[in-house]
Amino acid sequence: MHILILGAGGVGSAAARIASRRPFFDRMTIADYDPARPETLIRAIGDARYTAAQVDASNEDSVVELIRASGATHVLNAVDPRFVMPIFNACKTAGVTYLDMAMSLSVRHAEEPFTKTNIKLGDDQFAVADQWEQDGQLALVGMGVEPGLSDVLARYAADELFSEIEELSVRDGANLTVEGYEFAPSFSIWTTIEECLNPPVLFDKDKGGWFAAEPFSDPITFEFPEGIGEVECVNVEHEEVTLMPRWIDAKRVDFKYGLGNEFIEVLRTLHKLGLDSTEPVTVRGQQVSPRDVVAACLPDPATLGPLMKGKTCAGVLVTGTRKDGTKGSLYLYHVVDNEETMKRDDSQAVVWQTAINPVVALELLANGTWKGAGVLGPEAFDAKPFLELLAAEEPAGYGSAWGIVEK
Amino acid sequence: MHILILGAGGVGSAAARIASRRPFFDRMTIADYDPARPETLIRAIGDARYTAAQVDASNEDSVVELIRASGATHVLNAVDPRFVMPIFNACKTAGVTYLDMAMSLSVRHAEEPFTKTNIKLGDDQFAVADQWEQDGQLALVGMGVEPGLSDVLARYAADELFSEIEELSVRDGANLTVEGYEFAPSFSIWTTIEECLNPPVLFDKDKGGWFAAEPFSDPITFEFPEGIGEVECVNVEHEEVTLMPRWIDAKRVDFKYGLGNEFIEVLRTLHKLGLDSTEPVTVRGQQVSPRDVVAACLPDPATLGPLMKGKTCAGVLVTGTRKDGTKGSLYLYHVVDNEETMKRDDSQAVVWQTAINPVVALELLANGTWKGAGVLGPEAFDAKPFLELLAAEEPAGYGSAWGIVEK
Numbered sequence: 001m002h003i004l005i006l007g008a009g010g011v012g013s014a015a016a017r018i019a020s021r022r023p024f025f026d027r028m029t030i031a032d033y034d035p036a037r038p039e040t041l042i043r044a045i046g047d048a049r050y051t052a053a054q055v056d057a058s059n060e061d062s063v064v065e066l067i068r069a070s071g072a073t074h075v076l077n078a079v080d081p082r083f084v085m086p087i088f089n090a091c092k093t094a095g096v097t098y099l100d101m102a103m104s105l106s107v108r109h110a111e112e113p114f115t116k117t118n119i120k121l122g123d124d125q126f127a128v129a130d131q132w133e134q135d136g137q138l139a140l141v142g143m144g145v146e147p148g149l150s151d152v153l154a155r156y157a158a159d160e161l162f163s164e165i166e167e168l169s170v171r172d173g174a175n176l177t178v179e180g181y182e183f184a185p186s187f188s189i190w191t192t193i194e195e196c197l198n199p200p201v202l203f204d205k206d207k208g209g210w211f212a213a214e215p216f217s218d219p220i221t222f223e224f225p226e227g228i229g230e231v232e233c234v235n236v237e238h239e240e241v242t243l244m245p246r247w248i249d250a251k252r253v254d255f256k257y258g259l260g261n262e263f264i265e266v267l268r269t270l271h272k273l274g275l276d277s278t279e280p281v282t283v284r285g286q287q288v289s290p291r292d293v294v295a296a297c298l299p300d301p302a303t304l305g306p307l308m309k310g311k312t313c314a315g316v317l318v319t320g321t322r323k324d325g326t327k328g329s330l331y332l333y334h335v336v337d338n339e340e341t342m343k344r345d346d347s348q349a350v351v352w353q354t355a356i357n358p359v360v361a362l363e364l365l366a367n368g369t370w371k372g373a374g375v376l377g378p379e380a381f382d383a384k385p386f387l388e389l390l391a392a393e394e395p396a397g398y399g400s401a402w403g404i405v406e407k
Numbered sequence: 408m409h410i411l412i413l414g415a416g417g418v419g420s421a422a423a424r425i426a427s428r429r430p431f432f433d434r435m436t437i438a439d440y441d442p443a444r445p446e447t448l449i450r451a452i453g454d455a456r457y458t459a460a461q462v463d464a465s466n467e468d469s470v471v472e473l474i475r476a477s478g479a480t481h482v483l484n485a486v487d488p489r490f491v492m493p494i495f496n497a498c499k500t501a502g503v504t505y506l507d508m509a510m511s512l513s514v515r516h517a518e519e520p521f522t523k524t525n526i527k528l529g530d531d532q533f534a535v536a537d538q539w540e541q542d543g544q545l546a547l548v549g550m551g552v553e554p555g556l557s558d559v560l561a562r563y564a565a566d567e568l569f570s571e572i573e574e575l576s577v578r579d580g581a582n583l584t585v586e587g588y589e590f591a592p593s594f595s596i597w598t599t600i601e602e603c604l605n606p607p608v609l610f611d612k613d614k615g616g617w618f619a620a621e622p623f624s625d626p627i628t629f630e631f632p633e634g635i636g637e638v639e640c641v642n643v644e645h646e647e648v649t650l651m652p653r654w655i656d657a658k659r660v661d662f663k664y665g666l667g668n669e670f671i672e673v674l675r676t677l678h679k680l681g682l683d684s685t686e687p688v689t690v691r692g693q694q695v696s697p698r699d700v701v702a703a704c705l706p707d708p709a710t711l712g713p714l715m716k717g718k719t720c721a722g723v724l725v726t727g728t729r730k731d732g733t734k735g736s737l738y739l740y741h742v743v744d745n746e747e748t749m750k751r752d753d754s755q756a757v758v759w760q761t762a763i764n765p766v767v768a769l770e771l772l773a774n775g776t777w778k779g780a781g782v783l784g785p786e787a788f789d790a791k792p793f794l795e796l797l798a799a800e801e802p803a804g805y806g807s808a809w810g811i812v813e814k
Contacts, residue, residue, distance in 0.1 A: 270676075283695050293690050
């Protein structure tokens with residue numbers, strides 16, 4: 001296996017570091033628009049299997065050329081979701097396996113954006129699923145932590161724990177703080193605004209499937225495990241809702257993001273004042289995008305890892321009838337501590353938790369435990385070997401525990 | 408009397424319109440940095456007593472020159488508070504009567520800004536009060552609505568209603584909304600940020616007089632009269648607190664601004680994200696001040712009058728022992744309705760309520776009811792004739808009622 005990671009940002013770098021402890025692949029190429037980034041990274045990792053390259057991920061031809069020149073067999077897309085389609089199409093053309101951690105973008109419904117869906121996350125990829133399947137080629141989509149591990153956990157619940165599933169509610173929450181800052185998001189405010197202000201998508205069989213809702217709707221307080229505690233969660237657009245119903249039989253699916261009250265209020269306020277807008281305004285004769293100004297006022301999240309403290313949790317709350325006939329809810333989850341991820345891979349918790357999962361998936365593809373053709377989500381595969389490999393102590397596995405708590 | 412209004416913005420224009428219905432003065436000159444503004448205004452008013460002029464209010468010499476050239480006897484300062492000192496000093500030099508509606512600016516305490524005061528609002532003006540008094544010259548300071556009418560109402564309470572005053576709490580609240588905007592402040596966001604993020608000043612005899620507090624401290628909910636209803640009020644720096652204790656015997660004085668929960672949250676959020684800052688940040692190679700960007704994203708409050716609906720209330724809550732020996736609280740207040748002020752003077756409610764009071768004061772100075780020398784606040788004068796003239800129906804008075812409600 002020759003892995004090509006596109007993007008040497010936070011997630012791409014963490015994936016490269018995590019993978020370098022594993023023997024399952026022969027070679028890895030890491031490419032970025034700025035070739036200095038993978039070069040610096042590879043020098044720091046010191047793994048003889050690794051090579052740096054340059055690529056323009058927005059340009060399909062550039063990606064095809066790099067795949068062919070490098071001899072890559074598997075491409076892990078670790079760049080901005082805007083570039084999903086050129087990379088996805090390039091992999092099809094080049095005849096290689098494709099993996100991503102965020103899917104093609106949505107387009108809201110023109111007339112009723114907060115009740116109806118139009119183009120959903122991943123729709124552009126699923127539109128060509130038949131061709132991938134016919135050609136025996138695999139696109140493993142949404143294979144980060146959320147989507148990704150959350151989908152694997154849902155699959156596990158469906159196979160091993162429940163006989164009937166009423167609801168799959170993906171829930172993400174953290175207690176991360178950044179020393180010395182009153183307000184410092186641990187991820188790009190620019191992207192968070194984009195994600196949180198899009199209409200969230202929900203799934204309900206009785207309502208005919210997918211539908212849209214208001215941003216920040218249905219707030220609930222959820223108690224996250226391992227000391228994180230209560231966090232306010234709201235509906236946010238996320239791939240799990242468009243993935244899970246394709247392979248798992250559940251009456252309802254949603255995604256609730258534990259943004260916390262404070263963060264929700266900040267995003268609401270930015271929206272109310274028009275400061276989330278990317279349309280330029282004129283300020284003393286200069287044209288500036290308000291959202292860029294907001295980002296410029298906040299610290300760069302990539303630099304915050306050493307100042308961060310706390311844990312982040314990803315998981316799915318499954319409600320239904322268990323195999324033993326009892327009804328109830330279980331939360332299947334994965335918690336990582338920033339202190340640990342900084343020590344292990346010089347990577348902050350949120351980024352590391354995203355990066356470990358595609359590496360585990362690549363190992364399962366390499367050893368033939370996972371195989372398939374078409375455009376497939378993580379829940380299309382057997383969850384048990386994934387979770388075993390993730391949790392097993394090094395060197396047998398990745399030494400990252402997951403858990404189940406009754407709710 | 409020849410009145411010179413400096414500044415043909417919202418308040419200056421409204422004062423000119425209100426005054427044009429009164430015969431007490433012979434001439435009025437209206438000056439602005441941009442001479443087109445008073446020219447347009449005067450054409451609209453059509454009062455033969457009015458003349459337009461140009462002035463640089465930041466330049467003391469320019470103001471002296473205009474006073475002398477115009478032959479003005481009374482100057483009403485209706486420009487930004489940053490220009491108080493050059494105008495105030497120019498009036499001293501030119502030997503004319505000075506009026507303003509906001510006083511010289513404060514400078515926070517370097518080490519303990521949220522407990523101790525340093526230079527308070529108006530301190531720079533009071534520092535030369537002796538000279539004004541010795542020369543028999545009058546500076547009537549803080550003569551808008553708040554400060555201004557609120558001080559007159561406090562004086563009235565002290566003279567006519569109470570034998571002993573425990574507390575004077577100035578309270579300002581509104582239920583104004585702006586059609587078509589989710590968030591549209593009825594006054595400059597730039598100035599509001601400045602005012603609200605300064606440490607508020609409070610007065611307590613038992614604590615040795617004036618002291619400072621945290622911005623937005625001591626939130627209370629106050630029910631404003633005439634249908635405005637409950638509004639959340641917090642401590643804000645305001646001139647009344649520095650004026651009232653000089654002439655009225657009260658144990659405590661504070662100012663609580665009914666910003667409302669939503670507005671307070673917006674200001675807190677802007678501060679938390681650094682978007683209140685006037686220090687430029689770099690955005691795609693351009694230098695911009697975040698506060699300017701916030702202002703650019705919001706509609707210009709000067710244009711909102713026709714879209715506004717609702718009422719604004721200014722007043723003072725007086726607590727103590729009444730003349731009849733009973734203890735209790737009375738709220739003395741003045742409410743104006745935007746619909747009425749737009750109809751009467753094409754001026755939105757907040758601006759109009761500020762502008763009417765210096766005109767009433769000028770009329771009392773013109774007919775000799777009010778007279779004095781030195782740097783004097785509104786509470787240094789007899790309140791009864793002011794309130795009678797304000798409330799009396801036109802043409803005897805200004806036809807703007809005030810009220811008292813038991814609390």
